[in-house]
Structures are given as C-alpha cells and as structure tokens.
Amino acid sequence: MDQCLLFLVLLLMGNGLCQQEEVCSKSVINSCDDCIRSGPYCVWCQQLNFTKAGEQEAARCDTQAQLIERGCKREEIVSPKNNLTIVKKDPLSTSFNQQEPVQLSPQKISLRLRPGLSTTFTVSFKRVQGYPVDLYYLMDLSYSMKDDLANVKELGKDLFEALKNITANAQIGFGAFVDKTVLPYTNTNKEKLQKPCDENDQQCQAAFGYRHVLSMTPKEEEFKRKVTEQFISGNLDSPEGSLDAMMQAAVCGDKIGWRNSSTRLIVLTTDAGFHMAGDGKLAGILEPNDEHCHMENNLYTKSIEMDYPSVGQLAMQLEKNNIQPIFAVTKNVEIVYKHLSKMIPKSEVGVLSSDSKNVVQLIESAYNRLSSKVTVTHDNLPDNVRVVYTPKCNHAGPAGDSEGVCDNVHVGQEISFDVTVTADSCMKDKSFTIRPLGIKDTLTVTLSTNCECQCDDPHDSSHPHCNGKGRVTCGICSCSESFVGQFCKCSIGDKDERSLRASCQRQNGTECEGRGDCVCGRCQCHTTVSGSNYHGDFCECDDEHCEKFQNKLCGGHGKCNCDRCECNPGYEGSACQCTVSENACRTLNNTICYGRGTCKCNRCECKEGYQPPLCETCLGCPDLCKTKLNCIECLGFNSGPFKKNCSVACNKSIYPDMVDQFTIQSKQCQQKDTEGCWIKFRLEQLVGEDNYRAEILKQRDCPEPPSVTAIIGGSIVSVALIGIILLMIIKLLIYIKDLKEWRKFENEKKKSKWAEADNPLFQNATTTVSNPTFTGE
Known part of the structure; x- marks a missing residue:
C-alpha cells in the first residue's frame, strides 16, 4: 500500500501537479514596463479594446492564463523572455600541449534576464592529462x-x-x-x-x-x-x-x-x-x-x-x-x-x-x-543577483548558492555543473566570474535585465483608437498635449490637468481609489473581476468585499452594498448570519436584557459595565447607597445639596411610588446625611439602566443638641481654673529659681577664706598728744 502511495506521489510530481503556482502580485501599474517589473509571471495584453468601458488599464497586467481566460489573444500577450548567448566556447582539452589547455567550458556567456525569472546553463570541466x-x-x-x-x-x-x-x-x-x-x-x-x-x-x-x-x-x-x-x-x-x-x-x-x-x-x-x-x-x-x-x-x-x-x-x-x-x-x-x-x-x-x-x-x-576535488565558485556578485550550483557527477556535494563541489574526479574525467542565475531587480551590463578554485580557467558572465516591453505598435501618431488625439503604446493611448482620458476624449483646455485629477481624489488619496479612471474631473469606475461595478463618487464602494458567513457573501441572506451587508427581512448581523429572534435575550419579567442592552443575533449586547448573558449585574459600578444618598435625603427629608431641584435631579432615577415594577435585586442602606444624621433606606433595582425604587424610613437618628448654659458656665469655670493653675505654676517657678540662687550663695560663702593682712591704705597718725596732768594711774 505504501509503495502504491509513493508511486502515485512521484507520478503527480512528474506531471507537474506539484509545481509552484504562477502568481502576478500587482502594485501600481500604469504601463507595460510597470507590469513586467512587478513579478516574473506578470504579462501584458496589448490587444486593443481589451479593457471594458471605464476599466483601468492595469487590468491588462496578469498571468498569461488569466489574460487568455479573459479573452486576450495569445499573440497579443507581451512577455519578455530570458535570453542566453554563449559568446565563447572552446572545446575541452584532452591532454596538455604547448598551447594553453582548456579545462573549463564555456568561457564567456551573455545573459539578458527577466527580473525574478531564473535561467540555468551548464558548465563543463575536465582535468587535463599531464597538466604542469x-x-x-x-x-x-x-x-x-x-x-x-x-x-x-x-x-x-x-x-x-x-x-x-x-x-x-x-x-x-x-x-x-x-x-x-x-x-x-x-x-x-x-x-x-x-x-x-x-x-x-x-x-x-x-x-x-x-x-x-x-x-x-x-x-x-x-x-x-x-x-x-x-x-x-x-x-x-x-x-x-x-x-x-x-x-x-x-x-x-x-x-x-x-x-x-x-x-x-x-x-x-x-x-x-x-x-x-x-x-x-x-x-x-x-x-x-x-x-x-x-x-x-x-x-x-x-x-x-x-x-x-x-x-x-x-x-x-x-x-x-x-x-x-x-x-x-x-x-x-x-x-x-x-x-x-x-x-x-x-x-x-x-x-x-x-x-x-x-x-x-x-x-x-x-x-x-x-x-x-573540483570546487566551482564565483567572485563578487552584483547586487540583487543570486547563483546556485548543482553538481552533476558521481561524488557530488549538495547544491549551494556559494559553490559546487565534485569529489574523486580522475584525470580525463569530464564533469559538469548546472548554474542557475537569478536577477531580482533591473540592471545594465554587470559581470562576474565563475571558476574552479586553484585553476586558471574562468567563465565570464555578462548580465543585463529585460525590463522594457517590446510592443509592435503602429507608427500613426493620431490613431483612431485614441480619437485621433494620440498614439497607441502597447495597447493603451498616449494622448497628445491638451488631451487626457482613456481614449484622449477630454480636452483640458485652459484648465490644469492636475486640478482635474485632484477632484478625483478623496482626502488627497489615490486617484479614484485605484478603481477607476479620472475622465475630465470625474471618476469612471472599473468593473471587478466577477463583473460587478465599483461605485461611489471616488469608486470607493464595491459589492464583493462584505463579510462572509459559511463562505457565502452576507451569509447568503442579504445584499452587499459598499462593503456592508443589507440583510433580507428576518435576518440580521454583520454578515446576515442570524435569524431575527429575542428568545435568548428575554428575562424573567419578559423584558429584553433588563433594559440595559440590545438584543442582536439572539444575544444581549450590554451597555458599559453590565455583564452578559442578560446584563443583570454591573461590574465596576459605584456603591448605590452612596451615589443615591443625596436624592434620598432631598426626597425623604427635603434637605441636602439637591434640596432646591430635587424633582429635576432625582425623579428620573428613583420612583418611590412605583410598586408594580419587577425588582431585580434590593439592598439595605444606612448612610450619614449632610446634617450628620443616620438615614436608613432600602433600594430596589428595577428594570432599566438607572431605575430604582426607594423605601425610606421617615425617622432619622440625629444626635441631641448641646446645652448652651452648661457650655457657657463650664467655659467660665474652665478659664478661671486654668488662670489659677497658670499663676501657681509661675509662682512655683519663681520660688524654685530664688531657692536655687540662695543655695548657690550659701555654698560660695562657705568656700571663702578671710585674709588678716594689713590694709595698704591705712597710715598711722603723725601727731602725738600727751596729757601732762595724766599720772598714769
């Protein structure tokens, strides 16, 4: 069984079913040259009247299979091919003689390549008998x-x-x-x-x-x-x-x-x-x-x-x-x-x-x-050029982008290498050298690219296809001076062509959104691949790019109009994927999403904060007891910040008399109002986004007012008492200070010693008086 599967896979690969798909990735295409530079599989249809009325000329650029399918004749398709020219190919020498032996062939090759499209050529090598x-x-x-x-x-x-x-x-x-x-x-x-x-x-x-x-x-x-x-x-x-x-x-x-x-x-x-x-x-x-x-x-x-x-x-x-x-x-x-x-x-x-x-x-x-060991490699390659070597010998190394290797090569044995060259961008007259390492022989590769279309255009400068006002270039009109348009039908006269084209640009964007042609200042929209038309003032709308459901445009239950689905009766959703129904959105009181969301595709789309499936609870919402306190105070006790406009501020969210509404949930609250009184009330959450029924207890728990006489008397007594205490403290501090000074004096007095020396200022009397009558008895 496994052998049969392997054989089938090999058979499919041999028939080319596993080859890479040819794709043309188009960008901005204004000419045949732009087309063939877009990718190796992009070709151009130069057939007159190939495009439909109002269709952009870029439709001429696609893969060959797509263009033929859309009606372009094979002989009208422009597709530059790779061109390989062997400039010099001397035969390989069998043995050494007095002349220069040839071990590598060919010696010169000229390549003209389509960007992105590789070409392969073969290089042969033979070791010469008796090489010096x-x-x-x-x-x-x-x-x-x-x-x-x-x-x-x-x-x-x-x-x-x-x-x-x-x-x-x-x-x-x-x-x-x-x-x-x-x-x-x-x-x-x-x-x-x-x-x-x-x-x-x-x-x-x-x-x-x-x-x-x-x-x-x-x-x-x-x-x-x-x-x-x-x-x-x-x-x-x-x-x-x-x-x-x-x-x-x-x-x-x-x-x-x-x-x-x-x-x-x-x-x-x-x-x-x-x-x-x-x-x-x-x-x-x-x-x-x-x-x-x-x-x-x-x-x-x-x-x-x-x-x-x-x-x-x-x-x-x-x-x-x-x-x-x-x-x-x-x-x-x-x-x-x-x-x-x-x-x-x-x-x-x-x-x-x-x-x-x-x-x-x-x-x-x-x-x-x-x-x-024969190793073939190259010197410095030009930018955006790739080379891959594939050895063709008994002892070949793996294919590589830097060298090709054949081992155990005997004298006189001829081997070969497939060399694949790819140029990824346009260039002119570049060259590089391929040679075996250690051997003088070289192959010089001259490379240029084919980036221009060679169309068989008529020489008439006033071609009827261009309304006699231009010539045909690769199937499209190149208008004479003062004429514009797909077929040169618009005379710009004194008006600048730039201003005409500016009126075809939405918000200074691409002309006609790249989906139409600006003809005399108005967009002529193209048709899509399926045959429908682009539409809108700037060709910004189409009927093919709406959302799909089960791989069907608008789920097969609506019409696509300007990238949005218009659903048939009984269907809804961005892709008309749902039947109109509210069964899964209905709540216990038979409301839709409790009035806090809309029912789409039989599912509740809740407003901000409310949670599916039925928008019953609110995640991250503030505490209701605190947020509704001011309304409760003004409605129940005619006080608080909303006192002057209570009916306007609160009657739209709190309905004290609404008793027949379905209650979703209730909450007991006890809060202190602006007067410092405790208020007790119960909030019942009703159907809707901000609807509540309040049951307020008419009595508030307020503290008793203070006694004025007691406050005044107490204040007088307190002031007198404080004064007496302060005087006693001051007296005590003075006494302590005096006592401290007295003790200091006493201590210093005890420590002093009195001296008995004579007074230096004292002088004895100089006059002596004697009483003559004094007898001494």
Missing part, C-alpha cells in the same frame, strides 16, 4: 628544525620522482623563513643577529624574516645545490613568520617563477604556530600588511616595517593567484593548521614525522586530494 605543476617548498629554518633541514637536503631526487609520477612538466622552487628580526621575536643583540643559534653550532646563518632561495626550475641538481647551501637560523618565541613568507610567495609571482598554465602548490613545512595580523604591535609595528611584493636581493625588505597579514588577506591572495597550500606540520601543531585550512579554500594538512622523512609521501597524497 609548480611546487614551491617553503621551509621553517628556526633552530628546532635543524634535523629536518638535514633530511630535506637529501629530498631532491625523491621529490622530483614523485612530481614526475604526477606530470612530466614539473618545476620546483625553494624559500625559507624564520621571523621578524626585532624584539620580542628575535634577539637584537648585534652578535645574536649574526649568529642566533647555539654557541656550539658553527653552521648558523644570520637572522632573517623571509628569503627566496630558488626560483622555479625543472633541474634536480640545481634544487639540491641551493638547498645544501642553506643553514639553520633562530629566533626567540615559538610562533614563526610563516604568513609573511606565504604572502610574499603568492604576490611576487615574477620572482618566484609561477607559470601561467600550471597547478601552483606551496608546501609549508614547520613545527610551530604562526604570527598573524595584530601581533606586530608587540614590536611597535603598526602599519597593516599591504599585500604587495617587497623583495630585493631575494629578501623581504618590509619585514620589520609592516605587520603580519591576516588570514583573510592571505586566503584572498592565494585564491586570486590560484595557489593551493599544503601544510606539512608536526603533530603538536596539527590542530592549529587544520583550523587554518578551514579558512583557506583548496588547502590540505599533513603530519610530518619528527625528522620530516615522510614529506614526499605527504606532498603526493595531499596533491591527489586537492586535484581530485
């Missing part, structure tokens, strides 16, 4: 690579034999690097710069950043001689200047000797990590790498003036110059270089043995992996 290989051996000559250098000096024969197994046309070059000759990378002591190695090591060359040793050569002996002349050097820190060296090897093509038609390989051998952009700041080097060649006498001259390149800069130059790096590194830095390889397209990582003896096998296997 240029290998540049770039070696780390820091002191830790001393034993590796001894082995590399013996590699010449094995390396050339391995290359000859790949191609008969191979060349090899050699370069070396250490690091920048400044602190903190290298010891800048004069003696250490000349001999940075261990003191016991006599064969040591001076410190350097990058040195080009041997340009590309097919001679084995020359390679062996040049490598033999090299000696180890040294530096301070562990990371090396390998990115500096690779950048110069990539951009100094004439000095390295890269051939135009060759597979270019850089084999980097090292046992350490690498410095990259920003590390130069440690040595005060702030100038960014400029990605240019700076080699004199085979030495990198800007090593101490220019920062290391970034990984992105290096990757871009390697790709630009079709160079594929092979990182032959020791086990301790394998992870580092695998991460680097992920950021550099078409690169491989191999693990060296401790003495680098396996480097030849490593290079051979890495080259096979690189050359058997």
Whole structure:
C-alpha cells in the first residue's frame, strides 16, 4: 500500500501537479514596463479594446492564463523572455600541449534576464592529462628544525620522482623563513643577529624574516645545490613568520617563477604556530600588511616595517593567484593548521614525522586530494543577483548558492555543473566570474535585465483608437498635449490637468481609489473581476468585499452594498448570519436584557459595565447607597445639596411610588446625611439602566443638641481654673529659681577664706598728744 502511495506521489510530481503556482502580485501599474517589473509571471495584453468601458488599464497586467481566460489573444500577450548567448566556447582539452589547455567550458556567456525569472546553463570541466605543476617548498629554518633541514637536503631526487609520477612538466622552487628580526621575536643583540643559534653550532646563518632561495626550475641538481647551501637560523618565541613568507610567495609571482598554465602548490613545512595580523604591535609595528611584493636581493625588505597579514588577506591572495597550500606540520601543531585550512579554500594538512622523512609521501597524497576535488565558485556578485550550483557527477556535494563541489574526479574525467542565475531587480551590463578554485580557467558572465516591453505598435501618431488625439503604446493611448482620458476624449483646455485629477481624489488619496479612471474631473469606475461595478463618487464602494458567513457573501441572506451587508427581512448581523429572534435575550419579567442592552443575533449586547448573558449585574459600578444618598435625603427629608431641584435631579432615577415594577435585586442602606444624621433606606433595582425604587424610613437618628448654659458656665469655670493653675505654676517657678540662687550663695560663702593682712591704705597718725596732768594711774 505504501509503495502504491509513493508511486502515485512521484507520478503527480512528474506531471507537474506539484509545481509552484504562477502568481502576478500587482502594485501600481500604469504601463507595460510597470507590469513586467512587478513579478516574473506578470504579462501584458496589448490587444486593443481589451479593457471594458471605464476599466483601468492595469487590468491588462496578469498571468498569461488569466489574460487568455479573459479573452486576450495569445499573440497579443507581451512577455519578455530570458535570453542566453554563449559568446565563447572552446572545446575541452584532452591532454596538455604547448598551447594553453582548456579545462573549463564555456568561457564567456551573455545573459539578458527577466527580473525574478531564473535561467540555468551548464558548465563543463575536465582535468587535463599531464597538466604542469609548480611546487614551491617553503621551509621553517628556526633552530628546532635543524634535523629536518638535514633530511630535506637529501629530498631532491625523491621529490622530483614523485612530481614526475604526477606530470612530466614539473618545476620546483625553494624559500625559507624564520621571523621578524626585532624584539620580542628575535634577539637584537648585534652578535645574536649574526649568529642566533647555539654557541656550539658553527653552521648558523644570520637572522632573517623571509628569503627566496630558488626560483622555479625543472633541474634536480640545481634544487639540491641551493638547498645544501642553506643553514639553520633562530629566533626567540615559538610562533614563526610563516604568513609573511606565504604572502610574499603568492604576490611576487615574477620572482618566484609561477607559470601561467600550471597547478601552483606551496608546501609549508614547520613545527610551530604562526604570527598573524595584530601581533606586530608587540614590536611597535603598526602599519597593516599591504599585500604587495617587497623583495630585493631575494629578501623581504618590509619585514620589520609592516605587520603580519591576516588570514583573510592571505586566503584572498592565494585564491586570486590560484595557489593551493599544503601544510606539512608536526603533530603538536596539527590542530592549529587544520583550523587554518578551514579558512583557506583548496588547502590540505599533513603530519610530518619528527625528522620530516615522510614529506614526499605527504606532498603526493595531499596533491591527489586537492586535484581530485573540483570546487566551482564565483567572485563578487552584483547586487540583487543570486547563483546556485548543482553538481552533476558521481561524488557530488549538495547544491549551494556559494559553490559546487565534485569529489574523486580522475584525470580525463569530464564533469559538469548546472548554474542557475537569478536577477531580482533591473540592471545594465554587470559581470562576474565563475571558476574552479586553484585553476586558471574562468567563465565570464555578462548580465543585463529585460525590463522594457517590446510592443509592435503602429507608427500613426493620431490613431483612431485614441480619437485621433494620440498614439497607441502597447495597447493603451498616449494622448497628445491638451488631451487626457482613456481614449484622449477630454480636452483640458485652459484648465490644469492636475486640478482635474485632484477632484478625483478623496482626502488627497489615490486617484479614484485605484478603481477607476479620472475622465475630465470625474471618476469612471472599473468593473471587478466577477463583473460587478465599483461605485461611489471616488469608486470607493464595491459589492464583493462584505463579510462572509459559511463562505457565502452576507451569509447568503442579504445584499452587499459598499462593503456592508443589507440583510433580507428576518435576518440580521454583520454578515446576515442570524435569524431575527429575542428568545435568548428575554428575562424573567419578559423584558429584553433588563433594559440595559440590545438584543442582536439572539444575544444581549450590554451597555458599559453590565455583564452578559442578560446584563443583570454591573461590574465596576459605584456603591448605590452612596451615589443615591443625596436624592434620598432631598426626597425623604427635603434637605441636602439637591434640596432646591430635587424633582429635576432625582425623579428620573428613583420612583418611590412605583410598586408594580419587577425588582431585580434590593439592598439595605444606612448612610450619614449632610446634617450628620443616620438615614436608613432600602433600594430596589428595577428594570432599566438607572431605575430604582426607594423605601425610606421617615425617622432619622440625629444626635441631641448641646446645652448652651452648661457650655457657657463650664467655659467660665474652665478659664478661671486654668488662670489659677497658670499663676501657681509661675509662682512655683519663681520660688524654685530664688531657692536655687540662695543655695548657690550659701555654698560660695562657705568656700571663702578671710585674709588678716594689713590694709595698704591705712597710715598711722603723725601727731602725738600727751596729757601732762595724766599720772598714769
């Protein structure tokens, strides 16, 4: 059963039943050009008299199926198509010869595309037998690579034999690097710069950043001689200047000797990590790498003036110059270089043995992996252009919008890629390049768009279809000066055309709401797709966009008029979905929603605050006892703020004598009036929004009035008593103060000591008087 269902699904898909539906999403359409720019499936009918009287010319724009269904002849439909022209297509080469081999075909394509409508073409690729290989051996000559250098000096024969197994046309070059000759990378002591190695090591060359040793050569002996002349050097820190060296090897093509038609390989051998952009700041080097060649006498001259390149800069130059790096590194830095390889397209990582003896096998296997993997991609695309690659090979990667990959491609095997190009907007004469990574061959795609209609218009400038006052352009009239209208029948004379059109705009909006034509200052409304007419002074009404019920306009029980349903007798609701009935709205006293709402579609629509289903209770309403207190006071006791207009203010909501009304609910109240008396009353809520019956107790509970005589007498006694108390308090305070002063005096008196000294002012008498008669007895 499941197999049958699967077969049926595949059959339906094969018959195109699952294809995407063609839709034309129209916006503002005033011409054929506007139409085809609206979407890839929009086409234009240039047939004369295709539109009905008063119908807007935008009706000429739709999908082809819709226009044919509405009566447009197929030959009158304008639909620009995609155009693909192969400008250059040299055949693929089978083997390498002295001429330039061709591995990618075609080489030049010109596309003229309809915006949004994609086109697909096929690109073929074949690996040429015996394609030249240029290998540049770039070696780390820091002191830790001393034993590796001894082995590399013996590699010449094995390396050339391995290359000859790949191609008969191979060349090899050699370069070396250490690091920048400044602190903190290298010891800048004069003696250490000349001999940075261990003191016991006599064969040591001076410190350097990058040195080009041997340009590309097919001679084995020359390679062996040049490598033999090299000696180890040294530096301070562990990371090396390998990115500096690779950048110069990539951009100094004439000095390295890269051939135009060759597979270019850089084999980097090292046992350490690498410095990259920003590390130069440690040595005060702030100038960014400029990605240019700076080699004199085979030495990198800007090593101490220019920062290391970034990984992105290096990757871009390697790709630009079709160079594929092979990182032959020791086990301790394998992870580092695998991460680097992920950021550099078409690169491989191999693990060296401790003495680098396996480097030849490593290079051979890495080259096979690189050359058997074909990756087709593009350079910078123009804005709003999309490219998708679909590989057609045995070991194809998934389709992608950045690249297409075929793996395990053998020499002489032809593979292909379907390239789908889509332009999403109008443009003129843009181009981009498609090429396999690491291969010189390219495909140049020139792209422009087809955004104009090419209509077969008559040359008559006074066409009868335009009332002799204009010419026909793609089926519509282009009126002569001073004439307007669908068929140029309106002469604007001295009146400005803008003012005529303004009278067709509602609140400065769209002319005739986009549903009609402004003819001599009045809207001529179009017909809808179903054949009914738009109407209104500004064509603002139609009879098709009313609310639906059960997928029927106005529920099938009314007529749509200007976007609103006019229901047949016996039906109501916004979509005439309800029969007229009040059964569910009736209350116990046979009222409708207790007089606090309206019954629509047999349901109560309550006024604000009252709650469904029957609007019986009020949520959030204020306390009735407090809100009706003033009316109760004036009606029952002729007092309070409503005393002067009690009948006007209160008789419309409180009916004391209404006894035959249905009571919804009642409430006992006790409130204090404006005179401070307690009033007791009962409120009965009646049918309606603000109707109450009040039962008021005629007696108020008021406090007894105070005794005037007692108040006056009490006041006099209280004042006298308070005066006496105040005098006693004052007397007490004076006594306390005097007592305090007396005690202080007594204390000071006791503490004083009287002196018995002579008075300095006293003088003895100077005259002595004697009584001569005094005998002394």
